Amino acid sequence: MHIYSPEQKVEHPLYKQHRVEVFMKRDDMIHPFISGNKWRKLKYNLQKAQQENKKVVVTFGGAWSNHLLATACAGATFNLKTIGFVRGEEVRNPVLDMCRLFGMKLLFVSREEYKDKDALFYQLENKDDNFLINEGGSGLEATWGCKELISELKQEYDHIFCAAGTGTTAAGIAIGINDHKWKTLLHVVPVLKNGEFILDEIKKFNASTDQTILHLDYHFGGYAKTKPDLLAFVQEFVASTAIMIEPTYTGKVAYALHDLIKKGYFTENSRILFIHTGGLTGLLGHLDKFKKG
């Protein structure tokens, strides 16, 4: 299936000042709801579900999960029913409401129950019709989809930046870089605290981590946590580039990139690619926090 994800040069005064070139892989443009890396992570999972004649896709996520929304919309697109187990007590928010609009059945479970995903899956009816996709869409099939991103690029880069939650996207990209025998350094920004584990996650998929660098100091307090500094940065970035980012994933990566540029981390004429992993509906949970002009 053809996707639209252009590779665009980003203009920002900071890049000129430090003589670096920054490009963005616009995976956010793939689809408004099956967005960014979630499209890539679902692709081979859904193919497998169809090949196995499954009727229902079952998956897991938090209350603001981009993956739940992507799966709900993909289910509606490919004629598969969807069930989403949501971590924590029942809440309503725009992301969950949109999941329901796409026909997803939401089942709220306690944080304790949520830990045992297999148990939740096996207690469902008509087990043989059901296809399980991990939380965040993570897994081997997801890396196959993510590594294709590298084959789509028109040029080799010195540096590639991406966000990590589970690390599956980073693993796919690392595999793509290895396959192409590029010298590119992969910079991964874990968006949660204690993100060291991401390196092990990448290794799990037999991807070499020789060219991978983790930047552990840009989580801003943890997953989905923000600070005024980050919010102000996101606001400035969006206004000056006209590219929408959000504070949970892409905002943290862009912040890390700008911080490293300011610190003189990159040599002159470095070519840097920023992977826009999408997920802009996450903004709906933060909009009221931005400063009024």
Ligand SMILES: *Cc1c(COP(=O)(O)O)cnc(C)c1O
């Ligand atoms: C889910 C998500 C990620 C994290 O991807 P992983 O493969 O879990 O590391 C990054 N960016 C956005 C926008 C996401 O929605």
